[in-house]
Amino acid sequence: MADKDNLNLGGDAPQAEEKSGGKGKLIIIIVAVVVLLGGGAGAFFFLSGGDEAEGEDAVEEVVEEAPKVPLYLDIEKLLVNLEHGGRTRYVQAEMQLMSYKQEAIDQAARDMPAIRDGLITLFSQQDFAALKTIEGKDALRADALKAVNRALGLTPPDAIEKIYFENFVLQ
Structure with a gap:
């Protein structure tokens, strides 16, 4: 077992x-x-x-x-007279407006008479001697940008962002 x-x-x-x-x-x-x-x-x-x-x-x-694509708009040639030292002087400028917003460029094209009027007024108030310097031209460019955006009633980021001088002649 x-x-x-x-x-x-x-x-x-x-x-x-x-x-x-x-x-x-x-x-x-x-x-x-x-x-x-x-x-x-x-x-x-x-x-x-x-x-x-x-x-x-x-x-x-x-x-x-x-990447942003810049858009440009030509401003027709401006010819403005200045008084300098008892003589009549002239400023001739060709410019381009630049913005990344198509709406701003379209509005600038529609309101070009107001833009040109503001720029002619601004240019005619400038000191001829100052415009001969780079600093004077840069200051004019900054003031012109403000004048353009003021004429359009635009503020950043929808505003014109830069102005380029294509031709600038003092005589």
Whole structure:
């Protein structure tokens, strides 16, 4: 009987180990499947749900970072007379207005008579000797920009941004 008891004990032990080993493997497999499903679901929601909002933001960022294209508008030649030392002197200038906003350029084209009037008035008030210097021309350019935007009623960022002298003659 001792042999029979040993056989029974030996026979019961492997079955118990198989049952507990089978349960352990089953638990590990279930946990692995749950982790994989959870990871897959998380990846799906993260990648699919986040793309729409992120894509719109990315498009907005790209639009904001796009290089600005300057737009130009010619101002016809101005010829203005100045009094200097009892003599009549002349200033002849050809200029271009520059803006990044099409609306500002369109408005400047419509209101060109008001712009020219403001510039003629400004130029006729200048000191002839000062206009011979770079500083004098730079000051005139800054004042001319203010006069143009004042005539248009525009303020930054919708305003004319720069004025370029294409030709500037003092006589």
